Amino acid sequence: MFSRVLAPLFDYFEARINPYPDGRVETPPKGLMAFLWHFSRPVWPMLLWMSLFTALVSATEVVFFNYMGELVDWLAGVERVGFWQAHGAALIGVGIAMLIGLPLLVLLQSLVTNQSIFGNYPMIGRWLSHRHMLGQSLAFYQDEFAGRVSQKVMQTALAIRETVTKVMDLLVYAIVYFTGAAILLIKADIWLALPLFVWLLGYLAIMRFFVPRLRNVSMAQANARAQMTGRVVDSYSNIQTIKLFADTRHEQNYAREAMEGFMTTVHGQMRLVTVLSVCLTLLNTLLLVGMAATVLVAWYTQVISLGVLAIAIALVMRVRFMSDWILWEVARLFENVGTVQDGMNTIANAPAVRDAPEAPTLAVPRGEIRFDALHFGYAEAGGAYKPVFDSLDLTIAPGEKVGLIGRSGAGKSTLANLLLRFYDLQGGAIRIDGQNIAEVTQTSLRHQIGMVTQDTSLLHRSLRDNIRYGSPDAGDDAVWDAVRQAHADGFINDLVDPEGRRGLDAHVGERGVKLSGGQRQRIAIARVLLKNAPILVLDEATSALDSEVEAAIQEQLEHLMQGKTVIAIAHRLSTIAMLDRLLVVDGGQIVEAGTHRELLAKNGIYARLWKHQSGGFIGLDAPDQASTDKGYLDPA
Incomplete structure (x- = not known):
């Protein structure tokens, strides 16, 4: 029932982003920020709306905490008989505003986040990456596991979404919430903010120490996971050969070697997680004890009211729980950054064979083929070439x-692969009806050639x-x-x-x-x-x-x-x-x-x-x- 009522809203927000953008296929840039922006451009307006609604929700929570402190002071300073006459209208107004305003803000934030961004955003990454990978040269796939490439396309798209949305969500939420809490405490008494700022320094120190280490181990883990998947998929893809030679033990060892490499990164990551948990718990406990001692002394000396005490304790409890969430989100953020950087090393490679700018379509009215002074060799380690043809001339x-x-x-x-331009020449030219095949589109070239291979x-x-x-x-x-x-x-x-x-x-x-x-x-x-x-x-x-x-x-x-x-x-x-x-x-x-x-x-x-x-x-x-x-x- 509820879903049917919201169905028009769901449809509207789901259609705000096209998950399959058209246009010319581009090689993603190598830099991290440029790589993220390459896949984020179609989503950018909705990301700004998400940040705005997140900021409003955070500010609403802080305002509500402040109002709860004032409510405590009202309760402490007013007789029961006259309480409703003095504060009833304000309480009803705040209640209605919270019952309507906050759910409405959360609904808008959820529609933008869940309907517009979460599904469409990674699909844009998959679509653009897949289109780019289809244009990669034949030599690229001869040096890669197909399973490893496909996993990187899928993993990286999700990691891009998580990286960008977490950065924007965490920054907005943490800045608005922490700033609001600090203002409320300073407004009551500047000394109340001291434990919060000491905690902040310790929190930043923990992040500075652990986050880069978590990022490095996450990058190693993403690469190890892709390697493990590639080996497993390679075994399944060649299962007939494995069974033909009855060599399952070798395949088990081949996969286990990659699995052990992956587990090494897992153990390293979990050790960091354990130490991080202990440090964070210690810091949060110090904040709670420090703030409790400070507000009790301030209340005892009549510097603050009972309502301020209630606000301070509530805010500290909220900050304590929020700090766990933020730190783990930041840790996951850098895990995703590691995955993005690892995927970028594969996805952001330009194809070795590319169409010339504004390349025309090949026309074949006659079908003459000329190989003019052909020079070609296969690339070897160290950048050298193993020569195959040296000044080959042939006219058909x-x-x-x-x-x-x-x-x-x-x-x-x-020679057949060069005619199809699976590789580029090191010298000379191949011409079909006088047209250099390096100067026409690859698609039009291959449309004009039918081929039957031995290994079909x-x-x-x-x-x-x-x-x-x-x-x-x-x-x-x-x-x-x-x-x-x-x-x-x-x-x-x-x-x-x-x-x-x-x-x-x-x-x-x-x-x-x-x-x-x-x-x-x-x-x-x-x-x-x-x-x-x-x-x-x-x-x-x-x-x-x-x-x-x-x-x-x-x-x-x-x-x-x-x-x-x-x-x-x-x-x-x-x-x-x-x-x-x-x-x-x-x-x-x-x-x-x-x-x-x-x-x-x-x-x-x-x-x-x-x-x-x-x-x-x-x-x-x-x-x-x-x-x-x-x-x-x-x-x-």
């Missing part, structure tokens, strides 16, 4: 189908969502057409997930673990068929398929490649022998180029690889052209 004509061949580590997949991972969503990932507006008819072309219709209708969802609605599990390697590969091929991009990259696209399915899909791949510029990488030479041109990559250079027959005639690296795969029967190396064109080469 519009609509040409090119196969890349070479030993593992020769740079074939790296799917999103833990429905099959429909996975297939439509590159073409979100595609209808079910188009999806089924791509499924049939990829020869995936034979198993999709039989799929059922634990929630009872079937066919295209069935969810495939994390990274697609509920499907076999061949099934995942066929879904990946269906996804690229549906995307229908003008440039196609096939990186061992049929490696996970059995021979029968590969032969059936080969025809669809040939259909898919029509009118497209194609780069195909394969270890099985039979899968690419029918392409227009084959390139042998070795040592970061193209050492051989030509058609299948031309390369066999050269009797070089390609011929040796072909001989090795064909079992040494060199007579099989020159099949008739018809079979070559259809891609049915099978040296076995």
Whole structure:
């Protein structure tokens, strides 16, 4: 009933802040204050309103204490018979003001704090951080635990809210309350304020000693917690490998090592907490005893009235309880500051690969690809680079189908990753139809390239969502057409997930673990068929398929490649022998180029690889052209 009455107010205040702000994705700044402000800008007006209402509530409490002291003096100095005539109207007025005014202030403070700020504020942090992390380069995620990154995004967003709201809430509440209490005591007798100011000096000394230490141990704890979570998530993500090698003991020790590191920080934190509790209790007891002795002496010598005595004792009791709350809130504040600083070290990293300012959209009317004087190497420890390509030049004509061949580590997949701009070059340029890919948006570049990789991972969503990932507006008819072309219709209708969802609605599990390697590969091929991009990259696209399915899909791949510029990488030479041109990559250079027959005639690296795969029967190396064109080469 009460919630229904307040529902319009709830709706109004919940809508005061947009938890999903739009605009260009920005890298958060590195400094603590700038980092906090980056995520606090949309909330700032409501934070000021929260502080105002907090100040009014605090001032109301102090005024009420003062009135209670006056009430004691009235009771002490007036006969019962004439009390209501003298003070009845004032008492009723104060009672009504407190019954209506204070709950109204608390309601407004709660609406601003709970409805506007508490839910929306951390979601802004999660949303902005997530958008930024999605733009991080591939190299970033190759060096990080996914679980550790996700936990830092979630933890840091909450810690930002707690840090900012606690600072504003504590400062306003403590300043207003302590100042009001000091004014009331000084107004009665300046000596009554002496125990309060002595206590304040001791309180600040305790904070100065303990808070930095709690902050440091909290930072270490946040990092240890993220490390522990990352290791646990890594184990769960690779559970098949763990079970395959039956090495759960090693995984237990791997996780326990991180857990022990986390527990070390917990023990250090709890030791500080114990000493802090004892010091604070001692200080508060000294305040209570000191103030009691002071007011009793002052009352006994008739310096103060009984009402002032009551105010002083009540205020001291309130300050005593408030000091516990403030100190623990300050301790938690610095714990949150430690979490924010730890998260900032991960979240505030600028992406290694960024769009140029005002980068245009890539247009691909023809599909020519040029690699001009390519220089690239992977970063190593100490800032050095392990070279992969040195002045590589290559031109792929519009609509040409090119196969890349070479030993593992020769740079074939790296070339495909550079084309997709997963990494930036150290020199040279890659141009598509004359446009430098470093000068166009990454999104438009990847929209124009379809890729099927050897290690196909799917999103833990429905099959429909996975297939439509590159073409979100595609209808079910188009999806089924791509499924049939990829020869995936034979198993999709039989799929059922634990929630009872079937066919295209069935969810495939994390990274697609509920499907076999061949099934995942066929879904990946269906996804690229549906995307229908003008440039196609096939990186061992049929490696996970059995021979029968590969032969059936080969025809669809040939259909898919029509009118497209194609780069195909394969270890099985039979899968690419029918392409227009084959390139042998070795040592970061193209050492051989030509058609299948031309390369066999050269009797070089390609011929040796072909001989090795064909079992040494060199007579099989020159099949008739018809079979070559259809891609049915099978040296076995």
